[in-house]
Amino acid sequence: MIDSHAHYDNEMFDPDREEIIEKAIEAGVTHIINAGCDIKSSQFSIELAEKFPQIYAAVGVHPHEASTCDGTTIDTLKSLAGHRKVKAIGEIGLDYHYDFSPREVQKQWFASQLRLAQSLKLPVIIHNRESHRDVLDIVKAERMNGLTGVFHCFSGSVEMARELLNLGFYIGIGGAVTFKKAQKPVEVVQYCPLDRLLIETDCPYMTPEPHRGKRNWSGYLVHVIDRIALIKGIKPVEVISATTRNAMDLFCLDV
Numbered sequence: 739m740i741d742s743h744a745h746y747d748n749e750m751f752d753p754d755r756e757e758i759i760e761k762a763i764e765a766g767v768t769h770i771i772n773a774g775c776d777i778k779s780s781q782f783s784i785e786l787a788e789k790f791p792q793i794y795a796a797v798g799v800h801p802h803e804a805s806t807c808d809g810t811t812i813d814t815l816k817s818l819a820g821h822r823k824v825k826a827i828g829e830i831g832l833d834y835h836y837d838f839s840p841r842e843v844q845k846q847w848f849a850s851q852l853r854l855a856q857s858l859k860l861p862v863i864i865h866n867r868e869s870h871r872d873v874l875d876i877v878k879a880e881r882m883n884g885l886t887g888v889f890h891c892f893s894g895s896v897e898m899a900r901e902l903l904n905l906g907f908y909i910g911i912g913g914a915v916t917f918k919k920a921q922k923p924v925e926v927v928q929y930c931p932l933d934r935l936l937i938e939t940d941c942p943y944m945t946p947e948p949h950r951g952k953r954n955w956s957g958y959l960v961h962v963i964d965r966i967a968l969i970k971g972i973k974p975v976e977v978i979s980a981t982t983r984n985a986m987d988l989f990c991l992d993v
Contacts, residue, residue, distance in 0.1 A: 739765075739766050739767045739768065739937070739956075739959050739960075739963070739978055739981075739982065740767070740768060740769040740770070740771075740936075740937070740981065740982050740985040740986070740991075741762070741767055741769070741770045741771065741937070741938055741939050741941075741956040741959055742771050742888065742890070742910060742936040742937060742938045742981075742985050742989075743771055743773055743829075743863065743888075743890045743891070743910060743912070743936075743938035743939065743940050744770050744771065744772050744773070744938070744939055744940070744941050744956060745772065745773060745775070745779070745940070745941060745942065745943070746758075746759060746770070746772050746786055746793070746941070747772060747774075747779045747782035747783055747786065748941075748942050750942040750953055751942065758955050759786075759790055759792075759793070759956075761955070761957060762955060762956035762957050763790075763792055765956070765957040765960075767792065767956045767957070767959065768792060768982070769792055769793075769794065769985065769986075769991050770790075770792055770793045770794070770956060771794050771795075771796055771825065771826065771863070771985075771989060772786055772787065772793055772794070772795055772796070773795075773796040773798070773826075773828050773829040773863055773890075774795065774796055774797045774798050774799075774800075774828070774829065775798075775799070775800035775802070775803060775829060776799055776800065776803040776806060777799070777806075777811070777814055777815070777818075780795070780796075780797035780798065780815070780818055781818065783795035783796065783797065784797070784818060784821050784823065784824065787821075787823035787824075788823070793823075794823050794824070794825045794989065794991060795821065795823055795824045795825070796824065796825065796826035796827065796828040796829065796863050797815050797818045797819055797824055797826075797827060797828075798815065798826075798827045798828045798829055798830045798851055798862075798863070799811060799815070799830065799847060799851065800829050800830070800831075800833075800865060801830070801831055801832050801833040801838075801839060801844040801847075801848065801865060802833060802836065802838040802839060803838075803839065804839035804840075804843045804844045804846075804847045804848075805838075805839040805840070805843055807843075807847045807850075811847070811850075812850055812851070812854055815827070815851070815854060816854060816857075816858070819854075819858055819860060824860075825860070825861075825989040825990060825991065826855075826860055826861045826862060826863050826887065826989060827851055827852075827854060827855035827858070827860050827861075827862050827863070828862055828863025828864065828865075828887070828890075829863050829864075829865045829890065830847075830848055830851040830852070830862060830863070830864060830865065831844075831848055831864040831865035831866050831869070831873060832844050832845065832848055832865070832866060832867070832869035832872055832873050832876075833865060833866075833867045833868070833869065834867065834868040834869040834872075835867045835868045836867075841872075845872065845876060848873075848876055849876050849879070849880050852876070852877065852880040852881075852885065853880060855885065855887070856880075856882060856883045856884075856885050859883075859884075861886050861887040861888070861988050861989065862885070862886075862887035862888075863887060863888055863890055863910075864877075864887060864888065864889045864890065864907075865890060865891075866889055866892075866893070866894065867893065870894050870895075870898055874898070874901060874902075877905065878905070881905065884906075885906075886906045886907060886908075886988065887907055887908070887988070888907060888908040888909070888910045888936050888988065889902055889907055889908075889909060889910060890910035890912075890936075890938060890940065891910055891912045891914065891938065891940050891944060892909045892910055892911065892923070892926060893914070893922065893923070894922070894926070895922060895925075895926075896922075896925050896926055896929045899926045899929060899930055900929070903930065903931075903934055907934075908934050908935065908936050908984060908988055909926060909930050909934060909935055909936070910935075910936045910937075910938045911923065911926075911927060911935055911936070911937055911938070911962060911966060912937070912938045912939060912940050912944045912946070912962060913939065913940070913944040913945055913946035913947075913950075913954065913958070913961070913962060914944060915927060915946075915962060915965050915966065915969075916946040916947040916961050916962065916965045917946075917947060917950070918947065924969055927965075927966055927969045927970065928969055928970070932970065932972075932976070932977070932980040932981075933980060933983075933984060934984065935966070935977075935980065935981055935984065936981055936984055936985055936988070937959055937962050937963060937966070937977070937981045938959075938962075939954050939955065939956055939958060939959060939962075940954065941953070941954035941955050941956060941958075942954050942955070945958065946958050946961040946962055946965075947961065948961070949961070960974075963977045963978060963981075
């Protein structure tokens with residue numbers, strides 16, 4: 739299993755970080771992409787990747803932190819991205835639910851990081867919350883030189899998924915697909931070809947049923963896998979095989 743989006747740098751893992759990562763590996767998680775949310779967490783992601791062969795890093799500034807960006811941000815991210823275990827630029831995007839950073843500032847730094855990713859020939863990990871139209875417009879405006887990546891914890895409609903698939907992106911599916919009132923994630927999984935899906939935890943957030951309310955971790959991927967298998971009428975091993983291959987291809991991971 740490959741957890742294509744995690745945040746083991748989060749303070750919620752401070753008491754037992756190494757223990758829980760080892761536990762995930764023992765549970766059959768072969769690779770973890772730890773996504774940065776700002777410069778500090780991007781650096782921490784690289785430190786984790788240096789410590790654990792199974793962990794790889796993504797570096798980027800989350801829309802919540804866009805207001806912290808300055809004239810040095812892109813150069814710093816470019817330097818961090820030179821590390822051999824950095825496999826993506828992320829987590830980047832737009833978030834209109836919380837608006838922790840002004841929307842125009844979010845847009846500016848989202849576009850800048852898309853350009854950085856393309857200059858480095860790295861995929862992107864995109865966060866999109868209640869900002870579907872603007873995210874798509876910016877991706878389309880900035881897209882050149884084979885930009886690809888994943889829309890993580892995808893919350894959009896089938897129609898949006900269709901547009902993203904046509905643009906060459908993958909769809910990240912996490913704990914939301916297991917929620918009792920889940921509708922859009924289920925419809926998207928039904929629609930999306932298996933060769934364009936990634937699985938993720940977004941841990942410590944987005945904990946799947948039956949563990950909602952608890953801290954999420956990579957071992958809970960099995961619940962996402964089982965739900966996707968049920969929706970698609972296939973065996974869980976088929977979901978594991980396909981999503982593993984997809985993540986290996988997108989992030990150019992070591993075997």
